[in-house]
Amino acid sequence: MTFPCSVGEPSLGSSCVSRGAPLQGVLRLLPLALLLPWATGSTLNCHKTCICASNIVSCSRMNLTSIPFSLPVYTAVLDVSYNTITRLRAEWTMIKLEKLHNLLLSHNGMSFISSEAFLYVTQLRYLDLSYNSLRQLEEVMFEPLVQLEVLLLYKNRISQIDRTAFTGLNKLQKLYLSQNQVSRFPLELVKEKTRLEKLSLLDVSSNKVKVLPIQELKILPAWIKNGLYFHDNPFACNCDLYNMLAHWHIRRLTSAVDFKDDYTCVLPDTQKTKVAVFDLNGDCMNCSTVKAEDQETYLDQTLILNCDTRHRDMNKTWMIPGNVLVTLGGNHSTKVLKDGRLEISSVQPEDSGIYTCFAVSEALNETLYVTVKVHNFTLNGDDETLNTAYTTLVGCLASVILVLIYLYLTPCRCFCCPVYSKAKSQQEDSIHSSGLSTTPTHEDLGTKAGLSRHVAFIDGKDLQGQNGKVNPDAEEDLEDREQEGRRDRGRRQKSDAESISSVCSDTPIVV
Template sequence: MSALLSPSWRSFVVLLGCLQQVLSIRVGICQSGHNSSHTVGCLCASDILSCTGLGLDHVPVDIPGSAVTLDLSHNRLIHLKGGSFGGLFRLQTLRLAHNQLTTIQPGTFGNSSGGLLRHLDLSSNKLRVLEQHYFQEIPGLEELLLFNNRMVQVESGALAVLGGLRRVYLSHNRLADFPFFSVQDHSHPQLAMLDLSSNHLRKLPLEYLSNLPSRLQQGLYLHNNMLVCDCATFRMFRVWEERGFASVTDFRQDHTCRVYGMQQGTVRFFQHGGFFHQCNLTAMTAPLREQQSSVAVSAGGALLLHCATTLTGRHVTFFWVSPNQEYVAPPGNNGSLKMFANGSLEITAARVEDSGIYWCMALDQAHQRNQTQEVNVTVVPHDAIETHDSFNTGFTTLLGCVVSLLLVLMYLYLTPCRCPHCNKATPPATSGTANEAGVESGQSSILSPTPPATTEGPGRKVSTNKHVVFLEPIREQQNGRLGVGHVGPGLLLEPEQQPKQDVFLDTPLVLP
């Protein structure tokens, strides 16, 4: 039979067989060992198992142990029982979105990969309480998606075991409060994004928010809530806006607060900042306390030093030690040092002898923890400031004039020498001297302010110093903005522009 086939037909048959093998490998019907009905209909691709949209009401029991990514989204799962994912020792990504989950029993993730699981998607379900036992068996989790549930409470220890968390999405729930004290720097050193937008938050615990690390303050999304308007809250968001935090600048239109006694009830406080014109924003203590390690103040001026710490609670006490080894506690000493209960130290009238290292300690007696901080204070005398300022002003003005004059003289007189006895320029090269013409064109391209024209010909392309990158397919809508789309076969970028590669998005998710 093969002898009767022409070479072209034989090639076609071989190609068809290879294509069939490739399709059977890349998209196959998942069956574990024997003909089991539990995973029939699931699609296998290498170590990825997808069982989406199959109407499953329980987790299949014969999932291959080699699965690294398991997708059970868009099914009818209501409960997750203990040991549902046992034997999946390589599992790193688990997607359970768009189900009807109401309960996660203890031990659900037991005997699974545990520390290897990095991404868990429980979004678009019916969970009401984030209980403490949910994530005990998966301490290595880095990204947790819980948006679009019916959550009204997050237990204080629910996220305690997840010390490696980087991103948590809790938007579009019904949370009236959140245990901010459970996600401090000492417990979650890598947490950089917490999305609590579109909830029912009313009063923010500014004491705990002020002690969050700066990276988490930048990634704390609180828009579209039911916050009560007050000066302290307005001051906090205003400071975040001044520092350019994306959580505020990207959602200025969505930051609102509720005003009692007003007919409309809500105010977009970034658009109507005049509502807070009676707030003494300059005199009030900023809710975000950050302290530089070295500060300077003029003699006779006042200086406020903050004892920045992550320790919080009523059991935390503060004290300072001045450069002359003086112990300072509230309310301060009888001299120029005044101390407040929140740990801040004020130098009311700075003197030259007040310069030196100020040492602060925060002590949590309940948990037997303490933190220290050093601040180098320099008090500059008035005469030194005046002399220094006048010298700087006069000297910089004079120096600017001299430099400008030198540049003009160099431009006018330091041109290439034109010798009277030099040989005259050679006539332009003919078409036969190709090499010489190439040299001259190279020189002219160096001296010319504009790049030389480049002619195109067969097999030749114009060099534009641009990069061609292939973009990813269009992602789902997040934060009300579309992800990067695929524009044709490629996108021609401007010079020196680098392609972006996103592994995880550090912005909150919004429902489709």
């Protein structure tokens, strides 16, 4: 029981504690007494301090140094921006605000946030901490915010980000870290096994990042790359950076198209000249001009084509070369997988061509083209290809060698060749002799005589003239015939005929 205080009596606010009151009751009221002066000065006043409209409480630009106390439990939006709330303590609210989904704390010069500051506002979906003086993000700092979708941290002084600072934000979709002093790209937020599954926008532009994990960024899905912003950082110029951004620009990714002129880098010269990344294919570094990539494969391989859309969770249909629509059951060797990819099994040369993917969602319709080239050979187990051009060249060389062998290393068989003509004559004579006469062949006769086969062996009686006398002109006739034989060497048609006509005589005469 309390009553007006007399001189020397203990007081609590405007009342006094009875001398007979137990000391335990006094101690129980003491914490409330300590809080009352602070709470009374910061108690929510919807007529002077803030503006209350249904479940929205706006206390912006009210020169507040702390968040008003005793907020209504039904508060859904709380705006305390443009004040001087430099520290966000754990006890800024002592009751659970389960309906609070938007909290705006920008432009306060805030430099400290307690690790327990969000224990009573776990249903937050939108948190604005931009334009403050935060320097680091500590581990599991935002872990209680399991429903958070958008987190604004741009225009602070953040230089250190703990790798677990965003652990637990499984529904986070957009994270703004631009205009800080971040020197490391937070790859863990988008990498395959550590990725925030719902994250579709990560802005680290206008920071102090000098090196990007280019190889890891290249393999990310297009819907993630479409929302990665890292322009206006002091990158070192190199062709890998140009190559990556040029490919993104060809794919019309928003991050590369909308801020094309803001992607700059520093040349490796003494002046540290800053140039546009998209100019590196010119005189600056002479990087190779990037063109659209084709999908290449080999015979009998299984090929899977990605419909790598800029948005996530789109309905996808495919059309194969010849404008044939792929049905759910598949077309011969092609079928659409559950995740929207197209599988082509046991590819053949006729599978080459342009494949079209149509992706449709409520917000976007997108058409992608994939050009497939099928090499006309297989890929062996050692990953070495049997190049058809190489085999063709080897075949041509082998053919040339065989022709040369035929021309230069085989006997002459043309009718104008003396050796061939002689051999042929011998063969023909032998045939005629063996077929029409039982006497020794011309070759045998020539061998025995040691002379040309045109030398005739004539019986002495043939030299006799009339009445059994020797004809004086016989020797001259024989010499004339020998000379005529020498002049006609190589012409076998006539001699063959003469030889055949004389086979019936008693003594063969060879001419």
